[in-house]
Amino acid sequence: MEGFALLYSGFVNSLTTVNLVAGFTGALVGTLVGVLPGLGPTATMALILPFTLPYGPTTGLIMLTGVWYGAMYGGSTTSVLVNIPGEAASVVTCLDGYQMCRKGRAGAALALVAAGSFAAGTIGILGLQFFAPVLGNAALSFGPPEFLGFMILAFVLLSNLSAEAPLKGTLMIALGLFLSTIGINPMDSYPRFTFGSETLMLGIDFLPIAVGLFGVSEILSIAVEKYVKPAVSKIRLSELYPDRDELRRSIAPMLRGSILGFFVGLLPGPSTVISTFVAYALEKRISRTPERFGRGAVEGVVAPESANNSAVMGSMIPLLTLGIPFAAPSAILLAGLRMNNVEPGPMLFVTNPDVFWTFIAAMYLGNLMLLVLNLPLVGVFARIAVIRPQILLPIISVISLVGVYSVRNSLFDVWVMIAAGVVGYFLRQWKYPIAPFIIGVVLGPTTENSLRQTLLMFKGDVSLVVDRPLAITLLALAAAFLAYRFMAAFFWKKYAPKVEEGKSL
Amino acid sequence: MKIETFFAFFTLVLGAAISVLSWGYGFGSLRRPGPGLYPFFIGVAIAVFSAFILMSESRSRTRKPLLDKEGARTLVLMTLTFSLWIVAMPLLGYVVVTLLATYAFCKIMKLEGWWKPLAVSAGTALFIYALFDYWLYVDLPRGLLG
Numbered sequence: 001m002e003g004f005a006l007l008y009s010g011f012v013n014s015l016t017t018v019n020l021v022a023g024f025t026g027a028l029v030g031t032l033v034g035v036l037p038g039l040g041p042t043a044t045m046a047l048i049l050p051f052t053l054p055y056g057p058t059t060g061l062i063m064l065t066g067v068w069y070g071a072m073y074g075g076s077t078t079s080v081l082v083n084i085p086g087e088a089a090s091v092v093t094c095l096d097g098y099q100m101c102r103k104g105r106a107g108a109a110l111a112l113v114a115a116g117s118f119a120a121g122t123i124g125i126l127g128l129q130f131f132a133p134v135l136g137n138a139a140l141s142f143g144p145p146e147f148l149g150f151m152i153l154a155f156v157l158l159s160n161l162s163a164e165a166p167l168k169g170t171l172m173i174a175l176g177l178f179l180s181t182i183g184i185n186p187m188d189s190y191p192r193f194t195f196g197s198e199t200l201m202l203g204i205d206f207l208p209i210a211v212g213l214f215g216v217s218e219i220l221s222i223a224v225e226k227y228v229k230p231a232v233s234k235i236r237l238s239e240l241y242p243d244r245d246e247l248r249r250s251i252a253p254m255l256r257g258s259i260l261g262f263f264v265g266l267l268p269g270p271s272t273v274i275s276t277f278v279a280y281a282l283e284k285r286i287s288r289t290p291e292r293f294g295r296g297a298v299e300g301v302v303a304p305e306s307a308n309n310s311a312v313m314g315s316m317i318p319l320l321t322l323g324i325p326f327a328a329p330s331a332i333l334l335a336g337l338r339m340n341n342v343e344p345g346p347m348l349f350v351t352n353p354d355v356f357w358t359f360i361a362a363m364y365l366g367n368l369m370l371l372v373l374n375l376p377l378v379g380v381f382a383r384i385a386v387i388r389p390q391i392l393l394p395i396i397s398v399i400s401l402v403g404v405y406s407v408r409n410s411l412f413d414v415w416v417m418i419a420a421g422v423v424g425y426f427l428r429q430w431k432y433p434i435a436p437f438i439i440g441v442v443l444g445p446t447t448e449n450s451l452r453q454t455l456l457m458f459k460g461d462v463s464l465v466v467d468r469p470l471a472i473t474l475l476a477l478a479a480a481f482l483a484y485r486f487m488a489a490f491f492w493k494k495y496a497p498k499v500e501e502g503k504s505l
Numbered sequence: 506m507k508i509e510t511f512f513a514f515f516t517l518v519l520g521a522a523i524s525v526l527s528w529g530y531g532f533g534s535l536r537r538p539g540p541g542l543y544p545f546f547i548g549v550a551i552a553v554f555s556a557f558i559l560m561s562e563s564r565s566r567t568r569k570p571l572l573d574k575e576g577a578r579t580l581v582l583m584t585l586t587f588s589l590w591i592v593a594m595p596l597l598g599y600v601v602v603t604l605l606a607t608y609a610f611c612k613i614m615k616l617e618g619w620w621k622p623l624a625v626s627a628g629t630a631l632f633i634y635a636l637f638d639y640w641l642y643v644d645l646p647r648g649l650l651g
């Protein structure tokens with residue numbers, strides 16, 4: 001009963017003008033970002049973060065999650081109408097979505113995607129509402145060794161899941177962890193890597209790094225590319241109704257995608273993207289007519305789009321219960337909460353339960369707003385997709401400059417942003433993933449604290465970790481995953497040519 | 506040496522430098538860790554991973570130019586405009602500099618004519634002024650408009 005009372009007070013808090021406006025703005029901006037190819041949700045969240053700071057942690061969290069969530073809704077529009085994914089989590093939707101569009105069923109596809117996203121969002125929020133407080137309570141008994149175990153497992157999975165070359169992902173995590181050590185170490189007030197500079201004593205702020213690596217580097221990438229205007233199919237409101245067969249075929253994939261997406265969201269890495277591929281593969285595998293996939297199967301559109309929406313909510317669990325972001329957008333959310341002096345983790349449910357429950361209530365409302373926003377305005381969003389980057393990018397560029405400067409009135413921060421942007425541009429070209437770096441920066445201080453506290457607890461005897469069942473299980477899982485990757489790489493190299501030869505015979 | 510190989514080489518040297526500097530901060534012991542212990546191991550990890558990447562990069566034979574002449578020009582001009590915003594902002598104020606920078610960005614990205622870039626830049630400067638002065642109440646340098 002206490003949960004319902006807290007949820008009720010969450011609804012009361014979220015129905016304030018400022019929170020409703022924040023939710024609507026986040027959802028609208030997110031949908032636009034999803035519709036427009038190029039700038040992704042992480043970059044937009046980093047760009048918007050400075051503007052949320054005057055309004056407190058809850059409003060900021062509502063607005064930023066609205067962007068993330070809205071981008072999942074909006075991303076499908078261009079996938080279906082133009083065959084260009086608005087963001088990475090909508091790549092799979094192109095396969096069958098565009099084929100449905102070519103058959104004149106674009107309106108039905110978009111309506112079912114919006115309904116599926118709404119259902120998945122609601123299932124995801126329900127999951128978050130029930131699992132997060134339980135896990136948060138359980139996490140209260142975790143000590144530094146358990147947190148260190150979680151951190152190491154997250155780094156191992158993250159470096160392997162977010163990069164084509166896991167070594168590059170691992171290097172990026174290590175570079176992020178290093179960056180977080182610059183400045184005065186709060187544990188023993190010792191300045192590290194400051195070289196006598198007073199500016200560096202405070203450390204390098206997270207925001208300019210995030211805006212530079214995600215925002216400016218994307219702006220530079222788009223500016224350098226040659227722009228080709230896409231052709232967009234027109235949609236009328238009357239075409240939005242799916243027929244009875246499409247509706248019947250969509251219900252089960254919608255539910256399967258929602259549940260699957262929620263659990264994939266708990267994994268470290270680009271879970272929203274991974275969830276779409278897994279959901280698509282699952283639908284194709286269990287289908288009685290797998291040959292329809294790739295030719296306009298409605299299941300291939302609805303399942304992945306439901307999965308990416310519920311994955312967003314799944315990703316919130318490790319962030320809110322452990323304070324560990326498993327994906328780049330959650331790292332931005334963590335930074336935003338910390339800038340408002342709110343530390344997510346097991347204590348969040350004790351010290352700031354209002355933040356959690358207002359957020360949950362606002363997500364229910366935001367989900368409804370997105371449904372109302374997306375269905376009737378799909379034609380408008382489709383037209384927005386063809387706005388040229390020559391108009392949008394200059395505006396985004398100056399907003400990022402003024403936004404980063406305004407947080408601390410620091411020109412140094414703006415220099416850091418530009419440097420990070422240029423470096424980020426080249427890292428993208430060389431296939432170094434950015435997300436592990438950002439997560440390394442955010443988790444660096446917690447990792448160091450956990451490591452040093454663990455060593456102090458064990459008086460230097462690391463073998464004592466075997467007395468901590470959860471910590472040793474997490475470390476064993478990390479070791480097992482690394483061993484699997486190593487063996488797979490070894491055997492693949494050794495036997496792959498023979499398999500190919502066998503095939504050719 | 507390819508420039509991406511150079512990056513792996515740079516991070517290798519960086520990792521080694523981090524470890525050396527960290528040792529100087531006081532390594533302590535496993536029983537009583539000092540401020541240098543954690544960054545020391547981070548430095549070692551950076552150096553080791555970079556060495557592996559360097560080895561695999563040196564084996565790869567694919568070479569393709571990163572940017573054509575046009576792309577390189579756009580990249581340099583964009584970076585220059587970003588940098589000039591920082592240099593000029595305290596002197597001219599954020600509204601004027603934002604207007605000029607937006608115009609410059611539009612022209613670098615080849616937005617044709619003069620009235621479209623002017624309309625975009627004037628609209629953006631006005632929006633930023635309204636956002637910071639009337640909505641967020643953030644006091645930013647006004648320079649000439651002081």
